[in-house]
Amino acid sequence: MNYLTIRAKETPLEEEEDEVVPGLVHRYPDRVLLITTNFCATYCRHCTRKRLLGKGGTVKIYQEFERVLDYLKNHPEITDVILSGGDPLTLPLLKLKFILDGLKTIPSIEVVRIGSRIPVLLPMRLFDRELLNLLSQYDFLWLNTHFNHPREITEYSKRAILNLLKCGIPVNNQTVLLKGINDSVPVMRELLKGLLKIKVRPYYLFHCDPTKGVSHFRTSVYKGIEIIEGLRGHISGLSVPTYVVDMPHGGGKIPVMPNYVISMSDGKIILRNYEGMIVSYTWNKKKEEDILWENKEGIYGLLKGKRGYLIPEKTERIERRRNR
Ligand code: SF4
The missing domain is CATH 3.20.20.70 (Aldolase class I)
Structure with missing residues (x-):
């Protein structure tokens, strides 16, 4: 090259x-x-x-x-x-x-x-x-x-x-x-x-x-x-x-952008929002079930389907929700 x-x-x-x-x-x-x-x-x-x-x-x-x-x-x-x-x-x-x-x-x-x-x-x-x-x-x-x-x-x-x-x-x-x-x-x-x-x-x-x-x-x-x-x-x-x-x-x-995609498989993507919230988003349930996941915590936990999201504590938005 x-x-x-x-x-x-x-x-x-x-x-x-x-x-x-x-x-x-x-x-x-x-x-x-x-x-x-x-x-x-x-x-x-x-x-x-x-x-x-x-x-x-x-x-x-x-x-x-x-x-x-x-x-x-x-x-x-x-x-x-x-x-x-x-x-x-x-x-x-x-x-x-x-x-x-x-x-x-x-x-x-x-x-x-x-x-x-x-x-x-x-x-x-x-x-x-x-x-x-x-x-x-x-x-x-x-x-x-x-x-x-x-x-x-x-x-x-x-x-x-x-x-x-x-x-x-x-x-x-x-x-x-x-x-x-x-x-x-x-x-x-x-x-x-x-x-x-x-x-x-x-x-x-x-x-x-x-x-x-x-x-x-x-x-x-x-x-x-x-x-x-x-x-x-x-x-x-x-x-x-x-x-x-x-x-x-x-x-x-x-x-060139900040990285909002943390991980991706055939049926699921792990995304990060502007405030640091990490969310699992599924578009193909069948594909998701085909995958055998060993780990259950953190990002792997999201991919495994154990959790729907990870969210940083005390973001302005979550505080607003709590104080409603
Ligand atoms: S940046 Fe635009 S306005 Fe400035 S010198 Fe170049 S062409 Fe002209």
């Missing part, structure tokens, strides 16, 4: 390796990434596209757009296009219209997602009637934004999100886990609950990629798991993002 080393670099995700037409990255089966600009409202230290952004020049898709559309036509399995960059909402309206009109001609395209930090960093751009009128013409649009800290949720960003929602554009959020910024359960809870309040659905929590110049912001994957442990069950499931590690060498996003 070949073990590939992971080093900080300007292009940790190796998107160029999956570029099928300049600016069009085809990595996953049914979706593609289209790099529409190398310009952003700000340049984030943790950006994974440092190879491209803020370096002047233009991106190539405008000269190559016919080839982009041909590729999409020839691959009807692609139903989802992610417009990114750079920030597509910094584009002149004519360029944005040119791209969206082109995508509209491909019958297999069902969803177009704009990746933009504009609602966070330049929300007043979304007070522009002309831009909003343009966006409201496309039924397939979604927007993925990028709030990292509760302090980024302002009255301006709230208004910008509301304007997008009024255009019929659902808004999701992708947060990057950053050491010393949002790597704590209280900060993350405040951020996620704040997002839900302004009708933004938390979608991903990204482990910070090993891009150049960001090692001081990177924390452990264990810290990310600990944060999800402090969210799942404690706050609404609507506000819990999927924690993912984007694999170097083009491996894509891999979800």
Whole structure:
């Protein structure tokens, strides 16, 4: 087996390796990434596209757009296009219209997602009637934004999100886990609950990629798991993002979670809940009876059917039940 080393670099995700037409990255089966600009409202230290952004020049898709559309036509399995960059909402309206009109001609395209930090960093751009009128013409649009800290949720960003929602554009959020910024359960809870309040659905929590110049912001994957442990069950499931590690060498996003499955057989599973309660759940009684169990205590006791659950003492919920 070949073990590939992971080093900080300007292009940790190796998107160029999956570029099928300049600016069009085809990595996953049914979706593609289209790099529409190398310009952003700000340049984030943790950006994974440092190879491209803020370096002047233009991106190539405008000269190559016919080839982009041909590729999409020839691959009807692609139903989802992610417009990114750079920030597509910094584009002149004519360029944005040119791209969206082109995508509209491909019958297999069902969803177009704009990746933009504009609602966070330049929300007043979304007070522009002309831009909003343009966006409201496309039924397939979604927007993925990028709030990292509760302090980024302002009255301006709230208004910008509301304007997008009024255009019929659902808004999701992708947060990057950053050491010393949002790597704590209280900060993350405040951020996620704040997002839900302004009708933004938390979608991903990204482990910070090993891009150049960001090692001081990177924390452990264990810290990310600990944060999800402090969210799942404690706050609404609507506000819990999927924690993912984007694999170097083009491996894509891999979800990472606390372990809620303790043991499993053909007919039964032993699960742990957010407060530490351990429960036996059976879905196939026949299979369960086929198994000969030697041990009777603890987890084995649950599998044997001697007990239905194990529960830590004095959880808030059990205390509430007792005091009813
Ligand atoms: S806004 Fe997004 S694309 Fe632009 S620099 Fe920040 S992370 Fe990168």
